[in-house]
Each structure stands twice: as C-alpha cells, then as structure tokens.
C-alpha cells in the first residue's frame with residue numbers, strides 16, 4: 001500500500017512521513033476514527049514506508065513499491081508484518097482460534113477491497129458468530145512469541161492490531177505488558193473505531209492519531225475513477241457516504257447490481273408487451289436459474305420502476321429521483337402503468353416473490369408472471385371518476 005493510494009487524509013500522511021524523517025517513530029500508536037476513513041490502509045502504508053529500502057523514499061514522500069520489502073508488503077506476506085484481529089471458532093478452526101489461522105481470508109479481503117474493510121464484512125468472510133468474536137488470549141500469547149524472535153528481514157517488526165476495542169479483558173494484561181516493555185525495534189499500530197470502548201490502560205500507553213471524515217470532494221473523485229459512474233452519481237454517492245469511503249464502495253457495488261436488474265427489466269417488459277412467447281420462455285428459464293435472492297431483488301427493482309412510472313403520470317419528472325438513463329425508459333413506459341392496473345401489478349409481483357421465497361419452481365413462477373404482465377400492459381387507464 002502506497003500513501004498515494006489512500007483517499008485523502010493528507011495531513012496525517014505528512015505527519016507520519018515526518019516521524020520517519022526525524023527518526024522519532026513512536027513505538028505504539030492508536031489510529032482511531034469512524035469506519036471507512038482509511039485507518040488500516042494508512043497503518044499498512046506507514047509500515048511499508050518505514051521498511052522500504054529505497055534511499056529516495058523521503059524525498060518522494062512515499063514507498064517505492066518495487067524494492068524487495070515493498071514487494072512483500074504489496075502481497076501482505078512480509079515476515080515482519082503481523083496482524084491481529086477479532087476471530088472466533090468457525091467450521092474449519094474449531095478450537096483456540098488465532099489470527100494466523102485466518103490469514104489467507106484476511107489477505108484476500110484486504111486486497112480485494114483496496115484495504116477498506118468493515119467488521120461485519122470480516123465476520124461474514126470467515127463465517128463466525130458475531131457475539132463470540134474477539135481478540136483473545138491465544139492471540140496475545142502469540143504476539144509475545146512472535147515479537148520476541150529477532151527481526152530477520154527488516155529494520156522494524158510491525159504488529160497491526162485491528163479493532164482493538166474487541167480485545168478480551170482476560171487478554172488485555174498480556175498485550176499491555178508487551179506494549180510497555182516491547183522488544184527492540186517493534187512498532188505497534190492499534191486500530192479502533194471508537195476509543196471510548198478501549199481498555200483505558202491500553203489507551204493511555206499509545207499515541208493517538210485521530211482520523212477525520214474523508215472530504216466529500218475526495219470521495220467524489222475516487223468514485224469518478226470508475227468509468228460507469230458519472231459526475232452526478234459520484235457526487236450523490238459521496239454525499240450519502242458522509243466521509244466513509246467503505247460506504248461509497250458499498251453504494252457503488254449495489255449500483256452495479258441495480259443497473260443489471262434495470263436493464264433486464266427493460267428487456268423483459270419489451271418481450272411481455274409484444275408479447276414474444278419464445279423470448280419469454282428463454283427469459284423465464286434463464287432468470288429462474290439465478291439464486292432466489294437475486295430473483296427477489298430483480299422483482300423488487302421491477303416494482304420500484306413500475307411505481308415510478310405510475311408517479312410520472314401525476315407529478316413532474318424532476319420530482320422523481322432516478323438516474324437519467326432510467327428516466328428515459330420510464331417516460332416511454334409510463335403510459336402503460338396506470339390507475340387501472342397498478343394494483344394488479346403490485347399484487348402479482350408480490351405473489352411471485354412469495355412463491356419464490358417458498359422454493360417454488362422459479363422458472364415457472366416467472367413464466368406465469370410474464371403472461372400476466374403481458375395482459376396487464378394492455379389495460380388502459382380508466383377515466384377519472386366524475
């Protein structure tokens with residue numbers, strides 16, 4: 001992880017680089033602040049920078065990314081880079097779970113998410129019971145063992161402890177002791193979202209570094225790096241994300257799925273309107289092979305589009321918050337959704353979802369629904385009552 005890959009947090013970057021320049025890297029630091037602000041990414045970038053062997057790194061204010069140390073850091077496999085995080089038993093690790101048992105999943109999650117990760121995502125990833133998760137005494141014993149071996153490749157051994165608020169009470173004295181009397185050339189980087197939940201004796205022995213929200217314009221720019229996201233959408237995502245880049249990533253991935261559903265819905269409505277029976281058969285069969293969750297979300301997107309179409313008959317388009325591309329379709333489609341058929345549409349879609357949730361043959365449910373939709377689309381609006 002290079003400093004340049006981190007979204008925003010320029011002041012913190014500068015300050016950390018300065019500690020290296022002045023050889024006053026504090027041996028135990030606490031990076032804290034809300035989700036999605038880049039604490040973990042920064043900890044890794046900082047550790048990488050400290051150990052980068054490029055003599056010009058200080059002038060460049062970043063790691064080289066190419067020296068032997070950086071190459072191992074890029075893959076998170078440097079032998080002097082250690083991670084500890086909350087764990088619990090799962091199907092594979094039944095007893096005495098330790099962070100090292102979950103390293104493959106950990107690396108995969110970090111690298112797959114640009115190092116912006118959340119606690120729930122982690123629990124899902126390793127499939128553990130949330131209530132049981134914590135940084136336990138086995139892991140703390142392991143920290144002591146690991147750090148007491150001499151560093152064999154780099155100047156600094158680095159121990160990154162993620163979500164230190166999840167440290168178990170029984171484990172705390174062990175961690176405290178090694179932070180108080182650390183082996184030579186050891187760097188502890190503790191990461192937390194809420195310092196109020198950290199055991200106070202640990203808190204008092206670390207140097208705090210507060211991570212503010214990421215500026216909206218920086219998140220907008222980061223979203224714009226994806227070519228499918230236009231300026232308006234990026235600004236909208238950044239506004240909703242509220243300084244949390246992880247949330248922006250979540251919103252963008254939900255967007256991808258929604259776009260796919262929307263396009264499929266448009267095609268489906270066309271074949272129902274014609275109606276093209278062969279295409280409908282194909283569609284029902286193919287869509288029926290998707291997961292039940294996927295089909296449900298597809299139908300929910302469809303209902304939302306239908307509701308917007310109905311509204312378009314009554315209120316100005318500017319008052320309906322949808323994407324421009326979607327609005328173009330909805331304007332054309334709106335005349336076919338009206339006061340005489342909207343209730344039937346809604347009832348039929350809900351019925352289909354109900355059956356799919358209860359393991360009915362999804363292909364048949366969709367075929368049935370398609371034929372009903374074909375009929376409903378032919379129903380003209382009834383004249384307003386006089």
Ligand SMILES: [Zn+2]
Nearest residue numbers: 052064067070
């Ligand atoms: Zn390097």
